[in-house]
Amino acid sequence: MTLYSKIIGTGSYLPAQRVTNAELAAQLAAKGIETSDEWIVSRSGISARHFAAVDQHSSDLAVEAAKRALEMAGKEPADIDLVIVASSTPDFYGSFPSTACIVQRKLGMANGSAAFDVQAVCSGFVYAVATADAFIKSGAHKNVLVIGAEVFSRILNFEDRTTCVLFGDGAGAIVLTASEEPGILATKLHADGSHSDILQVPGNVANGAIAGSGFLYMDGPAVFKLAVSVLEQVAHEALDKAQLPASAIDWLVPHQANIRIMNSTAKKLGLPAEKMVVTVDQHGNTSAASIPLALDAAVRDGRIKPGQHVMMEGVGGGFTWGAVLARM
Known part of the structure; x- marks a missing residue:
């Protein structure tokens, strides 16, 4: 019997605080930094984003998304034998x-299930799904909870308008289960560490401080140039692996970073705009949580x-990129 992994539940959670471009522009203006809704939308397609409360951590957002995915899947936490969280903003320093x-x-979950984090920045969710898929196909695990969760607002410099207007907080989750029916059809992952300097948080821990x-x-x-070049390539690699043409794609769910990158990728794959799921306008870039x-x-x-x-498919710091082709 061939074993597959299949998505049987999805869930998501956004913090209560929604910040529009106009509200963010007003906050930045108080610091003498000029920006506007028009400037942000024209460069990214983003109109709003959500920021976590002071006492909310990535795990809090992740738990809410997980509960909704479990409910859709008809599973209890005790049914899960592996938890994978993709995040660049973990709870602990x-x-x-x-x-x-x-x-x-x-x-x-007191069932002794395995649990670990994956760090591939904005490609983190794709990396986590590929990892979960391999575990299930090997027979090592049966029900895997995969989560992307971020509180990027904690690492934004609100004196740099080129970055602070782009990111938001949130979490998304899926439940993958072992199945005789094809689900995850193909995965493909890449990284190129020679570009590690173009997207990073350039600090480290020394004597208990940054x-x-x-x-x-x-x-x-530099990120834009690399992203548009690799996303089409990795999508075709996944399609080739699954022996399917691009025309077989019903929905493209790309990393929600920049609408121009997303539109370019869809166009190169020969997909009409209406076949692409877009949430970047309301969520901003939520890194591993965006897909x-x-x-x-x-x-x-x-x-x-x-x-x-x-x-x-996603692309992120590292430089990392990857794709997952799934039959729902």
Whole structure:
């Protein structure tokens, strides 16, 4: 019997505080920094984003998204035998204990299931799904909870308008289960560390404090150039692996970073704009959470239907990129 992994539940969560471009522009103006709704929308397609409350951590957002995914899947926390959390903003500064272990505790999972974090920045969710898929196909695990969760507002420099207007907070989750029916059809992952300097938080821990900067730094033009070149390539690699043409894609769910990158990718794949799920306008760039947030939105509003082919792909710091082709 051939074993597959299949998505049986999706869930998402956005913090209560929604910040529009106009509201953010007013906050920045108080610091003498000029920006506007028109400036932000024209460069990114973003109109609003959500910011976590002071007492909310990535695990808190992750737990809410996980509960909704579990409910859709008809599963209890005790049914899950592996938790994978993709995040660049973990609960703890030293990245341990892992956010996945904190999520496990907050969900009340006392079943001894495995739990760990994955760090591939904005490609994190794709990396996590590929990892979960391999575990399920190997027979090592049966039900895997995969979560992307971020509180990027904690690492934004609100004196740098080129980055602080782009990012938001949120979490998305899926439940993958072992199945005889094809689900995840193909995955493909890449990285190129020679570009590690174009998107990073250039600080490290020294004597219990940050040495360097704890704020996100991005070379926007360099990231844009790399992103548009690799996303089409990796999508075709996943399609080739699954022996399917690009025309078989029912929905493209790309990393929600910049509408221009997203539109360019869809165009290169020969897909009409109406086949691409877009949430960047309301969520901003939520890094590892962006793909599962968009996926859940389209599943719950009925756009994505059982049996359809969904291409999920992301690109992020590292430099990392990857794609997952799934049959829902």
